Amino acid sequence: MMRLLFNILIDIFAILFLPFLMAGIIKKTKSFWSGRKGASIFQPLYDFIKLIKKHLVISKTTTAVFSLAPIISIAGVFTASLFVPLISGSAFWNLPGGLIVFAYMLGLVKFFSLIGAMDTGSSFEGMGASREACFTTIVEPAFFIIIASIMALSGIYSFESLSKLVLASGSYGILIAIFAALALFLMVLIEGCRVPVDDPATHLELTMIHEVMILDNSGHDLALITWASSIKMLLISSLIAKIIIPDGTILYPLYYLITIFIISMIIGTVESSMARIRMSRIFEFIFIMSSLALIVLSLCGVGMFEGLGG
Amino acid sequence: MSNWIKTQNNEKIDLNSIPTLEIKVLREEIIKLCKLNMRPIGFFGKDWGDNTTKLFVVLADDNNGILYVSSSIFEFPANNYESLTPEIPCFHIFEREFYEDFNIKPLNHPWLKPLRKNQDNYQFFKMEGEEVHEVAVGPIHAGVIEPGHFRFMCNGETVYHLEIMLGYQHRGVENLMLERPSNQLAESISGDSVIAYNLAYSQVMESLKGISVSNKAQLIRKLALEMERVAIHIGDLGAIAGDIAYLMGASVFGATRTLVINTMLEFSGNRFGRGLFTIGGVNFDIDDEKIKRAEKIFEKVECDAKRMVKTMLKNSTVISRLEKTGTISTEKAKEIGLVGMAARAAGLNLDSRFDFKDKWIEELKIEPVQIKGTGDVNARFKLRYKEILQSFSIIRKIFARLKECTNEPVNCGYEALNKENSKDSFAISIVEGWRGEIVHIAMTDEKGNLTRYKIKDPSFNNWYGLALAVRNNGVSDFPLCNKSFNLSYSGNDL
Known part of the structure; x- marks a missing residue:
């Protein structure tokens, strides 16, 4: 009982602070590569607190949808996080088929941020919304293929199955784990709106994807949206951590923190060393994730045929 | 060539030595010289008293480093002339400026829009079609840059046409x-x-x-x-x-x-x-x-x-x-x-x-x-x-x-x-x-x-070049094109 309580407490800590820390580490890495000292890694947290204190400015053309979107965003990612093993190593709710709830919670969040953006009536935000919607249509099936095939292989129908991959299926499992982790990493970049898909630091409205959708948001609405999108990155990174970290280790929280730290640094490094892909070519990049998903699917299929599953 | 006076960069000439031609003759002369690889660097009017306006034309011969100057007078009520733009397109912007400043109309100018003044009733180019949409940017931009209005006619992510409306920096x-x-x-x-x-x-x-x-x-x-x-x-x-x-x-x-x-x-x-x-x-x-x-x-x-x-x-x-x-x-x-x-x-x-x-x-x-x-x-x-x-x-x-x-x-x-x-x-x-x-x-x-x-300013010529350069490019590539030209708003608006 104590242990369960402890797990819940550290998971709450993770969801509250790790997203900011992740964003902070990414920024720090970027500063490092460009030869600057950079802001403190707690800066995103300070920014969040600053935004919370600020007043809201709401455009007169908007309706209730616009004000509702940030709340649904944060509620949606919180609900989604119930099914994901965070720092404690086990999910709060190991619901069989939780994958579907998870994916569609994120889908709901996206849907509301899209109509929230379109509610402003700005041509930019409509453009951003259409771009974001396009990418999601490709990312979502790939995500389903990866997770569902791993679940089918291990016979466990919650995210718990990810940790069984390496141990239960031997070298086959490791191969699957590598491809699945890689695909999920691409998903972090796409869903987290990072370079090379999107540029979170740009001020150019015409090139933005995610940023342009929140141009009209301010104050605590903006704070909630940025927090929600950081949590989204953390959730997908947590899935990678679950795949990589050996099952049942007592040091899971430590390994978890290290994994998140490394993922953040890799994201920062990718952002520093690459230019952003041309908008018309982004699909080619996203299709890499789809191809990886198909590889995972076929490997899992062969694995099941050989009886390697859990 | 008595229709023109030759001069050089940083050289002074007598104002009275500049030939004054009939506008029709001047037009023929300009077309003749421009066919010989010369280009306009000045095409502007000056108040000449008694309701008359004098038009000065400066052509540059870049191969020999020589400038050709000539002029023509518009006496009231003459207030138009046959546009040069259909024959020599690079005059389009000069003629727009001259029209705006002195109200002397180039006839058959294909694009006679305000350049930097009187932008209130600016008639934008219109494109129609089910999938065509317009994106308007500016005059205030997200970066720390000068004001200017850009209007993109797009089909999805592709820009068909960009129209640039400037004049916000006009200071006289x-x-x-x-x-x-x-x-x-x-x-x-x-x-x-x-x-x-x-x-x-x-x-x-x-x-x-x-x-x-x-x-x-x-x-x-x-x-x-x-x-x-x-x-x-x-x-x-x-x-x-x-x-x-x-x-x-x-x-x-x-x-x-x-x-x-x-x-x-x-x-x-x-x-x-x-x-x-x-x-x-x-x-x-x-x-x-x-x-x-x-x-x-x-x-x-x-x-x-x-x-x-x-x-x-x-x-x-x-x-x-x-x-x-x-x-x-x-x-x-x-x-x-x-x-x-x-x-x-x-x-x-x-x-x-x-x-x-x-x-x-x-x-x-x-x-x-x-x-x-x-x-x-x-x-x-x-x-x-x-x-x-x-x-x-x-x-x-x-x-x-x-x-x-x-x-x-x-x-x-x-x-x-x-x-x-x-x-x-x-x-x-x-x-x-x-x-x-x-x-x-x-x-x-x-x-x-x-x-x-x-x-x-060079931007005066080049803004239209930017508009042509972004055609058939992605709308998200516009900032990149813009930055590679990096034209001056205040240099154009004066």
Whole structure:
């Protein structure tokens, strides 16, 4: 009982602070590569607190949808996080088929941020919304293929199955784990709106994807949206951590923190060393994730045929 | 050729010696000369009293470095003429300006819209279709840039047409120049070409006043001009890197640019060189110690810039963004009369430093930059890089030469400033700023007062080039195209 309580407490800590820390580490890495000292890694947290204190400015053309979107965003990612093993190593709710709830919670969040953006009536935000919607249509099936095939292989129908991959299926499992982790990493970049898909630091409205959708948001609405999108990155990174970290280790929280730290640094490094892909070519990049998903699917299929599953 | 009077850069001619032709004759003459590879650098009116307007035309023969001037008079009630644009398209912007300023209508002009005044009832080009949508940007932009309105007609992510509406920065500079001409005013016209504008103004006034400038002052002026070119080009390379989210480039170029403008601070007390020039020379001398320090800094800047550009051009993601983005063909560039850096990147051989030679080009053995003019962002990126290297080589030669002329005065004192202008004169000065040719034309009356001051910024020609360059590109590539041209709003709006 104590242990369960402890797990819940550290998971709450993770969801509250790790997203900011992740964003902070990414920024720090970027500063490092460009030869600057950079802001403190707690800066995103300070920014969040600053935004919370600020007043809201709401455009007169908007309706209730616009004000509702940030709340649904944060509620949606919180609900989604119930099914994901965070720092404690086990999910709060190991619901069989939780994958579907998870994916569609994120889908709901996206849907509301899209109509929230379109509610402003700005041509930019409509453009951003259409771009974001396009990418999601490709990312979502790939995500389903990866997770569902791993679940089918291990016979466990919650995210718990990810940790069984390496141990239960031997070298086959490791191969699957590598491809699945890689695909999920691409998903972090796409869903987290990072370079090379999107540029979170740009001020150019015409090139933005995610940023342009929140141009009209301010104050605590903006704070909630940025927090929600950081949590989204953390959730997908947590899935990678679950795949990589050996099952049942007592040091899971430590390994978890290290994994998140490394993922953040890799994201920062990718952002520093690459230019952003041309908008018309982004699909080619996203299709890499789809191809990886198909590889995972076929490997899992062969694995099941050989009886390697859990 | 009695229909034209020939003159040269920085030379004064008698206003009364400029031939005045019938507008029909002038039109034929212009078409004839433009077919011989000449291009307009001035096409502007002047109030000639009693309801009449005089139209002055200046054509440049870049191959021989000669300027041709002629004029025509519109007497009331004559208020129109047959437009030149259908025959020679590069006149379109000049005719729009002339129409706006003097209300003399070019008949059959295909695009007779306001240029910088009366923008309230601007009629935008319309495109219809189920999937066509318009995106309006500006006049206030997200970055710290000047105001201007852009309207994209898009189909999905592809731009069919871009219409640019400017005029928000119109301050009436040309009239201010008549009221109170000064170096301070000249250098404030466009903040990124302080040196080039001030040089053009100083030169045109020196021609009118008949002042000659010492070798040392001339060298310092050339030095400052090249430093401005280096600083802005490096800054823009950084901005291009920033626009494609290539972080390392943005920060390295940002840091190196600072070194250059800080050296300018050391030379003139201002990072952009404000207050450096005066009529008759320059205000600040540069001693050997400053030269030595600057040499060291520039060596580092050159090395850093070289390394960064090489790293960038090795990166496939960078190249895929730059290549074949915002392409403008050589034919099109010539047709619409692109000038300066953008024209050279599109394969035109136009550089007023070499076309209108002064004695230093030969004495310092300066060579033009060679580049394959593909006309895309990549070409403009590489051209800027090559011009940086060229400017550094010029700067090195100037430093070496400056050491030889230590005892010369750098300016002519207050007498030069107070000296009277020649009477009834007409003078042209062309300066190749980093963006392209900046043309200043001044006229005086029988008392020696300035009666007309005409300024042409390279942006005046090139904005339309930007509009053509983004056609059939992704709308998200527009900032990149825009930054590779980096045109001046205030230089256009005046």
